[in-house]
Each structure stands twice: as structure tokens, then as C-alpha cells.
Amino acid sequence: MGKTAPAERPRVYTIGHSNHSRERFWELLSAAGVKAVADVRSRPMSRRAPWTGKHKLAAFLDGQGAEYLFLGDRLGGMPADPAFYDEEGYALYGLMAESPAFAQGLAALEDLARRSPTVLMCAEESPEDCHRGRLIARVLATRGWEVIHLRAGGQAEAHGEALQGSLFPGEEDWKSPRPVVKRK
Numbered sequence: 001m002g003k004t005a006p007a008e009r010p011r012v013y014t015i016g017h018s019n020h021s022r023e024r025f026w027e028l029l030s031a032a033g034v035k036a037v038a039d040v041r042s043r044p045m046s047r048r049a050p051w052t053g054k055h056k057l058a059a060f061l062d063g064q065g066a067e068y069l070f071l072g073d074r075l076g077g078m079p080a081d082p083a084f085y086d087e088e089g090y091a092l093y094g095l096m097a098e099s100p101a102f103a104q105g106l107a108a109l110e111d112l113a114r115r116s117p118t119v120l121m122c123a124e125e126s127p128e129d130c131h132r133g134r135l136i137a138r139v140l141a142t143r144g145w146e147v148i149h150l151r152a153g154g155q156a157e158a159h160g161e162a163l164q165g166s167l168f169p170g171e172e173d174w175k176s177p178r179p180v181v182k183r184k
Helices: 022-032 054-063 093-097 100-115 131-142
Strands: 011-016 036-039 067-070 118-122 146-150 156-158
Touching: 011 022, 011 100, 011 131, 022 146, 036 054, 036 100, 054 067, 067 100, 093 131, 100 118, 100 131, 118 131, 131 146
Parallel strands: 011 118, 011 146, 036 067, 036 118
Antiparallel strands: 146 156
């Protein structure tokens, strides 16, 4: 019997809209062959980049022939439930990753990414400063996905390279890099 080639791992990209113009944003996505955007922002708007508002972004992507899917209600870094925060206001990623809402959001994301080249989009340029890299990409990588972070300069970094030196030393430290809600 002949040898069979190893199956390719499914791939997903991530990007932060940062302060990009929408033209530069689309240029970065096009270079990677992306055809779908999964918006994982809890609050899909930005004062610094108004073109990234949920409806404006969806319309822009539609005009480019790309799909838009909002998943911030299930995969966002600032969940509404106060049970997902510690006393200092840090989001507790371990609890979030175990929630039914996260599982539903991840299933929707994986379905989209299996059908079409997909990017997870949040606001932060750097994946090491964002839940898309520290939470979602980490979970996807453990599920066998190849995660590629698209960076502002046009480079594409594999998940392990992008977060080199900033991985969590233990599960007890698996939380947002800074408080995301004000606590009393």
C-alpha cells in the first residue's frame, strides 16, 4: 500500500483592526486569501476606527464579496456575566472557555472556517494583548487548528511565534492581561 499524505490541519487567521484604514485592513485580509470575518469584539464599535462598527463593517465586507459573522456575544473578551471576572476585574479565561456560550461560539467559528478562509477580528493589533490570541487562539490550537496572526506590517505569524514568552505559566493565571471591567 502507498503512503498517504498527512491530513492538513484546519487553519484560521486572526487580526486586530487597530488603527488601520478599511483599505489597509482589506489589503491584509486579501493577501492571506481571507473570505470571511468572525468579529469577536464584545462591543462591535470603535471611536478611533468608526468604519469597524458592526453594520458598517458588514456592509463593507459584503461589498468586497466577504462574509461577516458577529460572535462577540459568545467569544468576546468582556462577557456580560459577572461570574467570569475576579475581584480586580480581570476576565477569567478558564471559566469562559468552559462555558456553553463559548462552546457554541467556537462551533460556529469552526463551521465558518471549514467552509471559507476565515479571520478572527478584534481591536488590538497585538495578539498577545488580546483575548483572540490569549484565549480563542489558544483553545483552537489545542483542538488541532493552525492559527496564523496577521500583523500590521503584513507579516503572518504562527500562533506559537506570536505569543513566544507570554504564554501563561499555569491555568490559575489564565486571564485577561489587564482588568476589563471596573470592580467595586
